[in-house]
Amino acid sequence: MAPVVSQSSRCSALRSDALGLGLRLPHYDYLFEHSPDIDYFEIISENFLGNAAPPARNLARVCERYPVVLHGVGLNLLGHAPLDEAYLDGICRLADRVDAAFVSDHLCWTGAHGVNHHDLLPMPYTPALAEFAAERAHAVQRRLGRPFGLENLSSYVEFRESKLTEAEFYTGVVRESGCYFMLDVNNVYVSSVNSGFDPRAYLSAIDFSRVLQVHIAGHTREPNGTIIDTHDHPVCDEVWDLYAHAWKLGGPFPTLLEWDANIPSMPDTLAELARARTVRA
């Protein structure tokens, strides 16, 4: 499938080596008082789709000062049901409102049979599902009229029915859809430990000319050894190493730190984000 958005529009509003932060409620006071030096913010789209006044007011204030990109968790790209048209309309309106350089969501399913599980859930990696996903992602990007990035999942299981590796599935969907990679390096690490694959080999499969953004984040190790993608810790050394490797393979690319629980103060969060510059130097 031919790309519907030209390469030249990639990250038009962001510097290629931009450092961004996931916008989170505990940082609002500091943000509005100090206007810290941050290249851009990423918002969780679903937090701003409703008509509640406070989120809309806060977002408007952020947009006055910073570029904003959208990151969704509710597209349900691999769900059995048709894509939710009303939801997509809302995402389009929100992207227009904040003039998002790009929009991203996950290569996963999030609900089934009318119930939303509010989690990013895995599927067997098969050629038929890759084709199905690519067609849907292509339609989403066309509808958005701006670059659409697909994020690789952090996974805790593999399916017996899988015929492809995760890297083969991911790269195949991005290639066939004409969309982009929203590459989460922490997720590559989490899945590699949980499933026992080589994370560097995974990165070698990525076409970095089609990477819109790279995510970094912390995670938690459960007592049974499973690594859970909790975004509640600093980025670990192994993930920093992997990030540096990705930079060597395909940098520069915009980099975004996600921190969703046990969120430290804004200065501490920014210090963690600044490590990206040191690590990739």
Next chain:
Amino acid sequence: MTHAQTERWLAELQARFSAVLRTPLSAAGGTLHTDLRSFPPAAIADIAPGPRLGAAERLGAYHRQYWLRLVRVLQEQYPLALRLCGAWDFNQLAIAFLVRHPPRGVDLGDVAEGFSEFIEREVELAGDGEVLKFVAEEPLPLSALREAARIDAAFRRVFMAPAEPRFVVSPDDAHTLPTRRLRLSRAFARVDEHRPLLELRARIFGSPDSDPVALPALLPRRRSWSVFRTARGIAHAALGDEQARLLELLAAQPVGDALATLESECEPSARTDLPERIQRFLARAVQQGFFSGFA
């Protein structure tokens, strides 16, 4: 495989996976935990064993995350109910709610929608009809839990309300005001309490603790509060009996009828300065955004 076949395959596989997620946490042994034996065998059969863990153990990570995430939303949005119940009882209540009312919308915050109504209408009672069956040690009267949940829900509703233009009464409106009904703003709520629960809520709000707090004693009489949104967040202010009654009447009647009813209910000795009191209150109510316009 055609797309229709892919969709059917996805529907079946996702139904099996969903059944795992929605299996309630077990409370056996005094802790809420994932019981791998409760997972449907067909869902386990879909999963390959990992480098260290078997299929069911691997699925268990999703199960724990599912319940943790959803229960946490309810804890955050119902802080008063949480602290009165304590985490152990509240979490079981939350799980019971989520089993009966699984989330359907895309906004995670909406998971808590309907929780107060669930406590109001669906929570089962213990044998004596007074005590919530989930409460094991210090019994919490169901009426107190319901009142706490109503208060939490009011704060949640006010916070989530959409922006509305400020209500301004023009000179033209003044002529027709008595025959018209006022529309209460969605960013305003009136709540009643029989125990000092709003003060308790203000004290515990934002605290990371989840230990149970003592239930405050009954007040000599019911108190009413206005809960409303300001530029700095959600505020609450006490309402006198007369003010609470007026708001109740205004929600149901044209302004003139409401004022006449209030006057008729007023003690003769308090009638003289009633218009002045009411005017002062209504001016404050308009200024604080209790109304959004005419109905």
